[in-house]
Amino acid sequence: MSSTSRSTPLVTAPMLVTLAALARAPLWLGAVGLYQYVALEVVIWMIFALAHNLLLGQGGMPSFGHGAYFGVGAYAFGLLQQQAGAGLLGGLAGAMLCTALVGAFVAAFISHRRGIYYALLTIAFGQVMWFVAMKWHSVTGGEDGLLKIARPPLELPGVRLSLTSNEAFYGFALAVLAVVVVFLWRLVHSPWGRVLRAIKQNEMRAAFVGYNVWLYKWSAFVLSAALSGLAGALFAMAQHSAYPNVMSLHNSGFVVMMVLIGGGLVSFWGPVIGAALFILARDLLGAYTEGWLLWYGLLFMAVVLFQPEGIAGAWQAWRRRGRGTAPPAPSTPSTPSTPSTPSTPTGPSGPSVPVARQGEA
Amino acid sequence: MAALFEATHLHKRFGSQVVLEDISLAVERGELRGIMGPNGAGKTTCFNVLTGRYKPDRGRVTFDGRDLTGLSPREVARRGISRSFQIMNLFDEYTAIDNIVVALPSVRARGWSMWRDLGRMDSAYDEAASILQRVGLAGKAQVASRGLSYGERRALEIGVALAARPQLLFLDEPTAGLGIEGTARLADLVGSLKKQLTIVIIEHDMRFLFRLADRVSVIHWGQVIAEGTPAALRENPWVQRSSLANAGAEGLAGGAA
Numbered sequence: 001m002s003s004t005s006r007s008t009p010l011v012t013a014p015m016l017v018t019l020a021a022l023a024r025a026p027l028w029l030g031a032v033g034l035y036q037y038v039a040l041e042v043v044i045w046m047i048f049a050l051a052h053n054l055l056l057g058q059g060g061m062p063s064f065g066h067g068a069y070f071g072v073g074a075y076a077f078g079l080l081q082q083q084a085g086a087g088l089l090g091g092l093a094g095a096m097l098c099t100a101l102v103g104a105f106v107a108a109f110i111s112h113r114r115g116i117y118y119a120l121l122t123i124a125f126g127q128v129m130w131f132v133a134m135k136w137h138s139v140t141g142g143e144d145g146l147l148k149i150a151r152p153p154l155e156l157p158g159v160r161l162s163l164t165s166n167e168a169f170y171g172f173a174l175a176v177l178a179v180v181v182v183f184l185w186r187l188v189h190s191p192w193g194r195v196l197r198a199i200k201q202n203e204m205r206a207a208f209v210g211y212n213v214w215l216y217k218w219s220a221f222v223l224s225a226a227l228s229g230l231a232g233a234l235f236a237m238a239q240h241s242a243y244p245n246v247m248s249l250h251n252s253g254f255v256v257m258m259v260l261i262g263g264g265l266v267s268f269w270g271p272v273i274g275a276a277l278f279i280l281a282r283d284l285l286g287a288y289t290e291g292w293l294l295w296y297g298l299l300f301m302a303v304v305l306f307q308p309e310g311i312a313g314a315w316q317a318w319r320r321r322g323r324g325t326a327p328p329a330p331s332t333p334s335t336p337s338t339p340s341t342p343s344t345p346t347g348p349s350g351p352s353v354p355v356a357r358q359g360e361a
Numbered sequence: 362m363a364a365l366f367e368a369t370h371l372h373k374r375f376g377s378q379v380v381l382e383d384i385s386l387a388v389e390r391g392e393l394r395g396i397m398g399p400n401g402a403g404k405t406t407c408f409n410v411l412t413g414r415y416k417p418d419r420g421r422v423t424f425d426g427r428d429l430t431g432l433s434p435r436e437v438a439r440r441g442i443s444r445s446f447q448i449m450n451l452f453d454e455y456t457a458i459d460n461i462v463v464a465l466p467s468v469r470a471r472g473w474s475m476w477r478d479l480g481r482m483d484s485a486y487d488e489a490a491s492i493l494q495r496v497g498l499a500g501k502a503q504v505a506s507r508g509l510s511y512g513e514r515r516a517l518e519i520g521v522a523l524a525a526r527p528q529l530l531f532l533d534e535p536t537a538g539l540g541i542e543g544t545a546r547l548a549d550l551v552g553s554l555k556k557q558l559t560i561v562i563i564e565h566d567m568r569f570l571f572r573l574a575d576r577v578s579v580i581h582w583g584q585v586i587a588e589g590t591p592a593a594l595r596e597n598p599w600v601q602r603s604s605l606a607n608a609g610a611e612g613l614a615g616g617a618a
Contacts, residue, residue: 186475
C-alpha cells in the first residue's frame with residue numbers, strides 16, 4: 001500500500017547509525033586524544049537536549065530554565081540513594097518521578113503563557129530552584145552539593161553488571177539514550193506529537209478545532225522535565241555528586257545553545273548533533289584556551305544570525321539542493337522512483353514529507 | 362420549530378466601548394444566514410462571542426437546546442460548531458492534508474495516544490483527502506500551507522473548519538481578498554455545503570451574500586437593525602443607502618432574471 005510511505009518505522013537508519021557510532025566511540029576516543037568520560041557526558045547531554053527540544057523544537061515553548069529539572073533529577077537520585085537506599089533502576093525511576101512532579105507544578109503556572117512571558121517564567125522558576133539548592137543545606141548540602149553518590153550495579157533477573165567503570169556506565173547510558181530516542185521518535189509521530197506541533201504553529205486554531213491547548217502544553221512540560229531528570233540522575237552517577245551549578249542559568253543556557261546550534265527547531269536529530277558538538281568543543285577548544293566559551297559564543301551568534309535552523313537545517317537545505325528540488329516539497333504523486341524517505345534525518349517538520357496516497361482509485 | 366442556534370440579548374463591551382448592544386439571532390437548522398453591516402458594527406465581535414472566544418457580558422447562547430454561554434472555544438468546537446477566520450489561521454508548517462488531519466474528530470479522539478503512528482491512521486488520511494477534494498485542493502495535499510496561494514489558503518481555512526464535522530459552520534468574511542474568479546468558486550463551494558450544514562456567514566460582498574443566504578441580518582451599532590430574506594431586505598432603507606447596495610441589487614436582479 002502506498003500509505004506505508006507515510007508511516008514511521010519504530011527504528012530508523014539514522015537511529016542505528018547514531019547509536020552504532022556512539023557504541024564504537026570507546027575504540028577511537030583515545031586515538032584522538034580524548035578520554036572515555038567525555039563520551040559519557042556527551043550521551044547524557046544528548047538525553048537532556050532531546051528532552052529540552054521536546055518543548056523548544058516540538059512544542060515551541062522556550063524553556064530557558066531547564067537546568068533546574070536536570071538538577072532536580074540529580075539531587076533526587078542522590079537523595080533516594082543515600083536516604084532511602086534506592087538502587088539503580090529504582091533511583092532513576094524515582095528521579096524521573098520527582099522531576100515530573102516538580103515539572104507538573106511549575107507547568108501549572110506557565111502553560112497558559114507563550115513566547116517571552118513563558119521564557120521569563122521558566123527562568124524565574126529555574127532560579128528559585130537553584131537558590132533552594134544553594135541554601136537548603138540540610139538536604140542539598142548547599143554549595144558543596146551531595147557527595148559520594150555511587151553508581152549502583154545494574155541488577156536484572158539473572159544478571160548483575162557493575163557500572164563503576166566509565167566504560168560499563170557508558171554502555172548503560174547509551175542503552176538509556178536508545179530507549180529515549182525510540183520513545184521520543186514515536187512520540188513526535190504520534191497523534192499527541194502532531195497536536196503539540198500544531199499548537200506550536202497556531203494555539204488559537206488548535207483551540208478552535210477542539211484541543212485543550214493548556215493540557216497538551218502542560219503534559220509536554222511534564223514529560224520534558226521527567227526526561228531531563230533522567231539525564232540529571234545519570235549525570236549525578238557520572239560525577240558521583242550533585243551540586244547547585246547544574247541548576248544554574250549557565251547550564252540552562254548551554255542546553256539551549258546545543259539545541260539551537262544542532263538544529264532542534266527543524267530536526268529531531270538537532271539536539272543530538274548539538275550536544276555532541278558542544279561537549280567536544282568544550283574539551284577540544286578548552287584544551288587550547290580558557291576562553292573557549294568566547295569562541296563558542298561567537299559560533300552561536302553566527303549560527304543564530306546566518307543559519308538559524310542550525311546544522312540540521314543546513315544539512316536539509318544541502319540535501320534539497322542535491323535533489324534539485326526547492327521547498328516546498330513537490331506534490332507530484334507520479335514519482336514512485338524516489339525512495340520514500342521517512343528514515344532520513346530530516347525533522348518531522350521538514351518539507352520532505354514523503355508523498356502519500358498515490359493514485360487514489 | 363425551535364432554532365438550532367439562538368443568541369438572545371447579547372451584550373459585550375470593551376472598557377467604555379459598547380460593541381454589542383442587545384443582539385439576538387435565531388438560526389434555523391439547515392439555514393444559511395448572512396450577517397452584514399458596516400465596518401466596526403460588531404460583526405466579528407459577535408462571531409467571537411458566539412464561538413466562545415469572548416464571553417458575553419450579558420445574554421445567552423444556545424445550540425440544539427443546550428446552553429453554550431461562556432464556554433471556551435474548545436468546548437464550543439466539541440459541540441459541533443466550527444469556524445473559519447477572517448485573518449487566516451492555519452498550521453503554516455503543515456502540509457494541506459496535515460492541516461485537515463489534525464482537525465479531524467477521529468484524530469482528536471486519539472490525541473492522547475503517544476505511541477500510535479498517526480501516519481498509519483489511513484482512515485483519517487482518507488477522510489482528509491476527501492475534504493481537500495471538496496474544497497478544491499485535491500492536488501495540493503502535500504504542499505506546506507504557507508506555500509499555497511492566497512485563494513488556496515482561504516479554501517484550506519474552510520477545509521479545516523469542515524474537518525471538525527460541524528453541524529454549524531461560521532465563516533468570517535470568506536471572500537476577503539479573493540478576486541472575482543475566487544469568489545465565484547467559493548460561492549459554488551458554499552452553495553454545495555448549504556445542503557448539508559447550517560451556515561452563518563459574515564460578508565461585505567452583498568452580491569455573494571444575497572445570492573446564497575436564506576436570510577440576512579444587518580448589524581449596526583451593535584444591534585440587529587434589520588433581518589429578512591434577501592428580497593425583503595432589498596427594500597430596507599439602510600441596505601439601499603449602503604454603498605454596496607447597488608452591487609447587491611444587481612446580483613439580485615441577475616439571480617431573479
